[in-house]
Amino acid sequence: MPDDSWEPTGKKGMLISSGQGHKFLRCTFKKPTKCKWCKGFIWGLGKQGLRCAECSCTIHKKCEIQVFTSSDDSRKRCSKAGVKRDRATFSFKVKTKFHDALLEVDPSSAPPCVSIYVNTKSKQQFPCSSMRLEKPPNSMRSLEIRGAGDDLRNFLFASRREREQFTACVRYLSQGGVAKPVSSTPLKVFMGTWNMGDAAPPDSLEAFIDPLENYDLVCVCVQEAEYKPRNGAQSCEEDWFRCVERCLGPKYVRVAGYSLWSIRVIVLVRKDHRDTVGNIKFTREATGIAGVAGNKGGVAIAFQIRETKLCFVGCHLAAHQDKVAQRNSDFFEIIEGCTGLGWKDFWITNEFHHIFWSGDLNYRIAYDRAQVVQMSMAGPTGWNGLYPYDQLQDQLGKENVFIEFNESQPLFQPTYRYARGQNIYPDDAKQRIPSWCDRVLWKSLSEEHIVQETYTSCQSVLTSDHRPVLSVFEIRVRNQYYPPSVLNPITSPSVGGLNDIWDSEPRSYFMIRNLAGHDLDSKDHNGKSDPYVTFVSPCLQDTYKTSVKYNTLNPSWEGGEKHIPFLYLTFDEPEYLESEYIFFSVYDYDRTSPDDPLGQAHLSLKGLSDGKPHNFCVRLLGAGAVSGILTGTIQFIAGGKKLLFFFFFIFSFLAFRGVLFFFFFSPSFSFLSLLSPHSFPL
Numbered sequence: 001m002p003d004d005s006w007e008p009t010g011k012k013g014m015l016i017s018s019g020q021g022h023k024f025l026r027c028t029f030k031k032p033t034k035c036k037w038c039k040g041f042i043w044g045l046g047k048q049g050l051r052c053a054e055c056s057c058t059i060h061k062k063c064e065i066q067v068f069t070s071s072d073d074s075r076k077r078c079s080k081a082g083v084k085r086d087r088a089t090f091s092f093k094v095k096t097k098f099h100d101a102l103l104e105v106d107p108s109s110a111p112p113c114v115s116i117y118v119n120t121k122s123k124q125q126f127p128c129s130s131m132r133l134e135k136p137p138n139s140m141r142s143l144e145i146r147g148a149g150d151d152l153r154n155f156l157f158a159s160r161r162e163r164e165q166f167t168a169c170v171r172y173l174s175q176g177g178v179a180k181p182v183s184s185t186p187l188k189v190f191m192g193t194w195n196m197g198d199a200a201p202p203d204s205l206e207a208f209i210d211p212l213e214n215y216d217l218v219c220v221c222v223q224e225a226e227y228k229p230r231n232g233a234q235s236c237e238e239d240w241f242r243c244v245e246r247c248l249g250p251k252y253v254r255v256a257g258y259s260l261w262s263i264r265v266i267v268l269v270r271k272d273h274r275d276t277v278g279n280i281k282f283t284r285e286a287t288g289i290a291g292v293a294g295n296k297g298g299v300a301i302a303f304q305i306r307e308t309k310l311c312f313v314g315c316h317l318a319a320h321q322d323k324v325a326q327r328n329s330d331f332f333e334i335i336e337g338c339t340g341l342g343w344k345d346f347w348i349t350n351e352f353h354h355i356f357w358s359g360d361l362n363y364r365i366a367y368d369r370a371q372v373v374q375m376s377m378a379g380p381t382g383w384n385g386l387y388p389y390d391q392l393q394d395q396l397g398k399e400n401v402f403i404e405f406n407e408s409q410p411l412f413q414p415t416y417r418y419a420r421g422q423n424i425y426p427d428d429a430k431q432r433i434p435s436w437c438d439r440v441l442w443k444s445l446s447e448e449h450i451v452q453e454t455y456t457s458c459q460s461v462l463t464s465d466h467r468p469v470l471s472v473f474e475i476r477v478r479n480q481y482y483p484p485s486v487l488n489p490i491t492s493p494s495v496g497g498l499n500d501i502w503d504s505e506p507r508s509y510f511m512i513r514n515l516a517g518h519d520l521d522s523k524d525h526n527g528k529s530d531p532y533v534t535f536v537s538p539c540l541q542d543t544y545k546t547s548v549k550y551n552t553l554n555p556s557w558e559g560g561e562k563h564i565p566f567l568y569l570t571f572d573e574p575e576y577l578e579s580e581y582i583f584f585s586v587y588d589y590d591r592t593s594p595d596d597p598l599g600q601a602h603l604s605l606k607g608l609s610d611g612k613p614h615n616f617c618v619r620l621l622g623a624g625a626v627s628g629i630l631t632g633t634i635q636f637i638a639g640g641k642k643l644l645f646f647f648f649f650i651f652s653f654l655a656f657r658g659v660l661f662f663f664f665f666s667p668s669f670s671f672l673s674l675l676s677p678h679s680f681p682l
Contacts, residue, residue: 025050025051025052026049026050027048027049027050027051028048029048029049029058033058034058035058089108090104090105090107090165090166090489091104091105092105092157092158092165092166094155094156094157094158095155095156096154096155096156099118100118101116101117101118101155103115103116103117103155103166105166105169105170105173107169107173107490111127111129112128112129112173112174113125113126113127113128114126114128114170116153124147126147128170128173129173129174130147131170131174132275132278133145133146133167133278134278134279134304135163135278136154136279137342137343138343139156140160140163140541140542141156141158141159141160141162141163142155142157142163143155143163143166143167159541160542160570161541161570164570165486167480168480168481168482168483168486169486169490171480172480172482172486172490173490177491179482179487181479184476184479185306185477185479186474186475187217187273187305187474187475187476187477188214188216188453188472188473188474189215189216189218189219189356189472189473189474190209190213190217190218190219190220190470190471190472191219191312191356191358191440191442191470191471191473192208192218192219192221192358192468192469192470193220193223193314193358193359193360193438193468193469193470194221194222194223194438194461194464194467194468194469195222195224195316195360195416195437195438195464195465195466196222196223196224196225196463196464196466197224197420197464197465197466198224198225198226198262199227199420199463200227200230200463201240201243201461201463202461202463205243205244205247206247207458207461208458208461208468208470209244209248209470211247211248211249213472214270215270215472216269216270216273217268217269217273217305217310218244218248218252218268218269219265219266219267219312219314219356220244220265221263221264221265221312221313221314221315221358221359222240222263222314223262223314223316223359224262224316224360224464225237225240225262225263225264236262237257237259237264240264240266241257241264241266244266244268245268252268252269252270252271253271254266254267255267255268255269255277255301255303256282256301256303258283258284258299258301259284260284260286260294260297260299261286261288261293261294261295261297262294262295263297263299263314263359264299264314265282265299265301265312265313265314267301267303269305273305276306277303277304277305278304279302279303279309280303281302281303281341281342282299282300282301282302282341283299283338283339283341284297284298284299284300284337284338285297285298285333285334285337285338286337287317287318287329287330287334291333295316296317296330297315297316298314298315298334298338298359299313299314299315300312300313300334300338300348302341302348302352305477306477306478306479306480307477307478307480307481307538308354308475308478309342309352309354310352310353310355310356311341311348311351311355312355312356313334313338313355313356313357313358313359314358315330315331315334315358315359315360315361316359316360316362317331317359317361317362317363318362319362320362321364321366321433324363324391327361327362327363328395331402332401332623332624332625335347335349335623335624343536345585345597346536346583346585346597346600347597347600347622347623347624349404349405349443349621349624350583350600350602351583352445353444353445354442354443354448354450354475355442355443355444356440356442356473357440357441357442357443358438358439358440358441358469358471359438359439360416360437360438360466361392361437361438361439362437363390363395363435363436363437364433364435364437365386365389365391365433365434365435366389366391366394369431369433372386372389372433372434372435373425373434376413376414376434377413383411383414384409386414387410390410390435392407392436393407393409399626401624402441403621403624403625403626404443404621405441405442406442406443406444407439407440407441407442408452408455410436410439410455410457411455412455412456412469413459413467414434414435414437415436415437415438415457415466415467415469416432416434416435416436416438416465416466416467417430417432417434417435418464418465418466418467419465420462420463420464421463422462423459423462437466438457438466438467438468438469440455440469440470440471444475445602445604446581446604447606448475448476449474449475449476450474450475451473451474452471452472452473453472453473453474454470454471454472455469455471456469456471457469457470458470478579481571481576483571483573484573507568507639508568508569508572508636508637508638508639509566509567509568509569509636509637510566510567510569510582510608510634510635510636510637511566511567511635511636511637512535512632512633512634512635513564513613513632513633513635514556514631514632515533515546515556515630515632516554516555516556516557516631516632517531517553517554517555517556517630518554518628518629518630518631519553519554519628520553520554520555520586520598520599520620520627520628521553521598521622521628522553523588523596523598524588526551528552528553529552529588529598530549530551530552530589530590531548531549531552531553531586531587531588531589531598532545532547532549532586532587533546533557533584533585533587534546534587535565535567535582535583536582536583536585537567537580537581537582537583538570538580539569539570539571539576539580539582539605540567540568540569540570540582541568541569541570542568544565544566544567546563546564546565547562547563548589550589566637567582572609572638574609577608577609577636578605578606578607578609579606580604580605581603581604582602582603582634583600583601583602583603584600584601584603584618584620584630585597585599585600586598586599586600586627597622598620598622598628599620599621599622599627599628600620600621600622601620601621602618603616603634608634608636609636610636611635611636611637612635613634613635614633614635615631615632615633616631616632616634617629617630617631618630
């Protein structure tokens with residue numbers, strides 16, 4: 001019996017080869033038929049699609065781009081129909097700088113690979129394991145892809161969600177299909193600082209940086225590192241960086257090295273972590289003579305390892321016993337000047353999961369010199385007695401500097417000022433008071449795991465009048481999140497392709513109400529500001545902002561999406577949200593110039609996805625100093641706007657039925673009364 005449910009269309013029913021022995025006809029369907037790709041029915045007369053000449057399977061026209069990846073009509077290849085496959089093939093429409101492109105991930109190939117079609121004419125194919133993906137911090141939809149040839153391409157996706165799905169898919173396949181928890185990888189971080197006193201280092205640094213400890217990350221900051229280069233090096237910087245690399249050996253590779261005059265910072269990572277490091281940025285800020293000389297200042301190196309953002313700062317602050325205020329000012333100036341490492345307008349102390357700050361901070365012990373020398377040589381009991389007189393701990397307690405930073409009490413001998421080559425404090429003409437000038441501090445986001453395992457000095461390196469200080473931390477870096485919309489089609493043989501979970505955008509969101517600012521900084525000439533708040537997070541689909549409140553330091557925002565937008569989520573699974581944060585950035589609106597940032601804060605989403613309203617109060621920090629407080633209520637709403645529209649429709653329908661019932665069935669109402677002239681008295 002002939003099949004009359006379809007008829008050929010196009011160029012006389014042209015056959016399209018699948019490349020796998022299957023032929024497809026362009027056709028018009030006369031009856032409802034089921035699409036083998038999306039499992040949905042094609043309804044209505046005259047709907048177009050494809051029909052396999054051999055197995056008679058049918059394909060929606062809208063599914064054709066997912067079924068075929070084409071260079072031209074005569075060379076289309078079959079991805080699904082008529083061919084038994086145990087995994088899905090994922091396609092993403094993207095844009096490059098000049099062309100449209102298509103990225104196709106094929107999990108069933110051996111090995112799994114990504115095909116890149118630019119302008120439907122050229123094709124490049126890379127194994128997933130050879131691809132390095134970097135997410136630019138200031139673009140929510142772009143992705144930089146490095147393939148086997150280390151060629152860099154920047155692709156713009158339709159949404160952040162699609163970018164995250166593609167990234168998760170490639171990374172999942174590149175590691176053999178093993179999904180790791182969101183936060184699961186422990187790393188050991190070494191942070192060292194040393195004022196070298198412009199003297200060449202010893203031949204071996206193993207007493208300072210022990211290569212047998214197998215650190216995952218190593219950062220070394222030195223000050224006054226200016227000496228005659230050795231071993232054929234062209235500069236002191238080159239000599240010192242080689243010295244550190246030689247100490248650690250070939251199992252480490254350099255992430256970055258940067259200098260400001262004689263302040264030098266180098267970061268290295270173990271080779272097995274090399275491919276997980278990206279978005280490497282570095283900058284510097286001079287705070288020396290006239291605010292421009294580089295004998296004092298700071299160097300910052302930032303990067304991302306897996307999904308965790310780290311920043312390392314090395315600095316040299318103002319010297320001398322009475323320069324406490326100048327040292328504090330140098331700290332704030334370094335924060336103000338070290339920009340461009342992450343999100344736009346964010347200060348380095350407000351954005352990173354972990355920031356490590358070390359250097360010759362030059363804070364002294366404010367006590368009698370003779371007593372300090374005696375207590376310094378007396379061991380731990382004497383050191384404990386000196387700590388209350390330490391200028392840094394005093395300033396930390398008063399929140400005059402390093403606000404929200406942490407430091408353990410130094411349980412080691414004061415590291416300055418020694419006689420070179422000896423472990424004694426000289427009784428010379430300068431009469432410097434022994435002090436803990438060399439310090440290591442850190443700051444982490446509120447729910448990040450960090451443990452300081454070691455904080456000590458190295459008394460056996462004698463070439464300088466300072467002793468090196470080192471600290472070792474254990475942190476946990478978050479891995480790529482693998483949403484069900486990626487895992488289910490890949491791991492489930494029953495899922496034929498891009499299912500409904502993949503295609504649908506999650507409309508869950510966070511709703512913020514009763515948002516208010518308190519005691520914000522003034523930026524306008526009249527002593528007021530025109531504040532508004534932006535909301536930034538990797539878990540949000542976009543950057544959202546409130547309306548502007550004019551001429552106030554204590555703004556409040558009414559309810560309603562017009563004033564405080566709903567914060568729509570990229571993924572809404574609770575296990576994902578538990579480890580995420582929402583960052584607030586308060587700006588002062590300017591009509592004729594770029595808006596000035598007032599301060600930033602973060603809010604952990606841990607425990608906030610239960611659907612209940614939660615009050616919050618966060619402190620804003622602007623360039624390292626307190627700049628106000630932000631309060632409000634946040635609530636997770638599952639389902640989003642579609643759910644609201646559904647309830648609105650039901651409510652409207654019921655209300656309309658009630659009106660009709662009143663008009664037609666109310667005994668006290670008659671349509672004829674509307675026709676009476678007495679119904680409308682003048």
